[in-house]
Amino acid sequence: MEEEIGKNDNQEEEEEADPSKKTSISHDEYIPMLQHRNRFSQYIAAIFVNALFEMRNYPVVLVNTVLSPLSLLVLIEFVSRGALLGVAIEGGFIMSMFSAGMSLQTDLSHLKNDFKLQDMVVSSPTSWRVYLAGMATSELVYSLPALIVLGVLASYFLHLSAFGILEFLAILLMMFIASIAVGYTFATFSSDIVQSFAFSRLLSTLFSTIPPVYYPITYIPYPFRYLAYLSPTTYAAELAQNVAGFISLSFETATIDWIVLISVTVALFLIASRKARWREV
Helix, strand or coil, rough: CCCHHHHHHHHHHHHHHHHEEECCCHHHHHHHHHHHHHHHHHHHHHHHHHHHHHHCCCCCCHHHHHHHHHHHHHHHHHHHHHHHHHHHHHHHHHHHHHHHHHHHHHEEEEHHCCCCCHHHHHHHCHHHHHHHHHHHHHHHHHHHHHHHHHHHHHHHHHCCCHHHHHHHHHHHHHHHHHHHHHHHHHHHHHHHHHHHHHHHHHHHHHHHHHHCCCCHHHHHHHHHHHHHHHHHHHHHHHHHHHHHHCCCCCCHHHHHHHHHHHHHHHHHHHHHHHHHHCCCC
């Protein structure tokens, strides 16, 4: 009896030392599961640090996330007397998604330069992909108030089919991925939060305010219309307006817009993965 008790005690000690022995999972299977759980915990931690804690402690910042896209929407509503309200709602979505990605630049720069968080992450098992995914998701969480308001307006003023909704979401996803690639790359090279804010405002203006996002590109005279096509948001806006029926694109034009949008997004992400400075040199 004493020998059996001793064996049970030894078994419990071994299980506490190695939790994988509590189940039938082998040690080789347990290690990848533990690593996967750790990556998920790191992903969730980034969302809490960059979004949920700030939203809880400083709720006034949520007002800015709502006012930024809606201010131009209201302006377009007054100027067009309601004729471009639907287009402006789509523009608000595109601006919100692009601005969310660009906000990643200032947040990453702040955490890297002021709190040295990136140095700690680099010295940990966390990869830049997990870190970037968590921080990018936190920007989406941070933008939820504006997206919810725009979603309510869209349910009344936009009439999209099921396929149209999926295509519109794909357009927004492309815009978000492209913007986080740009934001992440600039953040790793930024040495000061003031410099980061300057880059963020400049890029947001060039990509989401000046291009025809809140109005059809047909409102721009032809000599200047070619300049608008230098921005990827122009192609996203054209596709979104075509989906909602505000403009009519031929199949060839829509295909070209998709090719350009996807190509730019992939190119920006490849540049971010290869040229961004994850470790200080």
